[in-house]
Amino acid sequence: MANIKIRLLKNKIFEIVIFVFSMLIILPLFLIVFTIIQKGIIMINFEFLFAEKIIPGIKGGGILRDIIGSVILIFFATIFSVPVGIFIGVYLAENPKSKITFFVQWCIEILQGIPSIILGLVVYLWLYKTPLKFTSLSGSLALAIMMIPVITKSTEETIKLIPHSFKEAAIALGVPYYKAILKVILPASMSGIVTGILLGIARIFGETAPLLLTAFGNMNFNINIFRPINSLPYIIYKSWEYGTPDSLNVAWGASFVLILIILIINIITKMVIKKWKIQF
């Protein structure tokens, strides 16, 4: 009997331990969000959001330059990475047993683990002799390389969930293979693919390291993709580096905006998953 009581006790302890750890993970997130809201929200006003630029050490100004910069960087990173990521995902899902698939999956996993600063260094190395050195476009390229694994994986996983018989049904109607993929399989996978793209965007929105050597930074308002460009994480880093109380406040304010954007992307992702889910 005592034996059984000890076992029940062990069960109870185990249940408590996993519960406590699950609750503990809320704490850091809560602290981060709390700190950023507390320190950042006082900065938010019309000027801070919509004034063209802010320069550490000079009073006033806003972060429109950095928001627009981030949007441009991410827009082009998305344009580069989406077709590539989807096509790789289709290949992997369509050839599940081939050795090439195995190898490519392995490469994608390694690519995903490469520190982002190193991606920045490599893209810099590729481009430093070309006119693309220190341009917005080279920043987008570095970010695109970070997005591709996320898009590829979600595309592959989603397509694998789609019953084979849809592809067969299309092909049995005399539809060529490529059209069966493009017009039947990909539309049916749309929610998963869009989710992957949004997660990829959320992932790279806050990246600073790969931008240091590629998009570089630009204290002036710029929308030319062939020139250096600023971004939200970059102004956070620069303001922090400058180190005066005023510029630290700018860092907090920009952090607040950045977190808010990422949060919104996450909420949209959840909505896409719910709304576009296809019933088979």
Next chain:
Amino acid sequence: MEDTILRTENLHVYYGEKPAIRNVSINFYKNKITSIMGPSGCGKTTLLRCLNRIHELVPTVRIDGNVFLHSENILKMNPIDVRRKIGMVFQRPNPFPTMNIYDNVIAGYKLNGIKKKKSELDEIVERSLKMANLWSEVNNDLHKKGTFLSGGQQQRLCIARALAMNPEVLLLDEPTSALDPISTSHIEELLVELKKSVTIIIVTHNLAQAGRISDWTAFMYLGDLVEFGPTEKVFTTPENEQTERFLTGKFG
């Protein structure tokens, strides 16, 4: 004498090195229902899938022999043309989940980029759904998703989708195995009506079904075509001992 529309000649099929079908020569007759029966793994589905060359989706499949539609060897034709003349319905109902009922019926035209006038498409949709005995049930819901229909209705939608391409032959791979008895009997009645306009070849696990609807019956066992004849004869006085054992439920 029956009029042959489709026939195989010394057909061998291998998955890698493993033979799945050995030396099958069979004639399918015009405007008749032929059922292919046999225990699991006997090669009946493989045989069916060779008839519209959809077996080619499996990369390791190798095929020997000939398949003729009228007098043309389909293995030498463009597979896309073959599949427009020989339609197929699958085991599980599979209307395209992103399309509404209307678009599902004309999917063969839409996906192939065949341009037609709206009035022509309307006509094709109405005719195909009527042929599939589905028109009266869905004519007010043509723009709803096909996946909201019941299983039996979905399967009839898939039949309408195949019929919309005006095929000469319709292949059905256990089309009722995922359906309830009432939906099954709807489909069986439908197939008997349809044979006036299209030749039907059906793979089925269901002996009673084969007996009820088919004019000709083929029995396959371990990759061989063991017996082929008029359904009545195969069911009452089978020539082959294996067939008799299968029909009397001794194995299968």
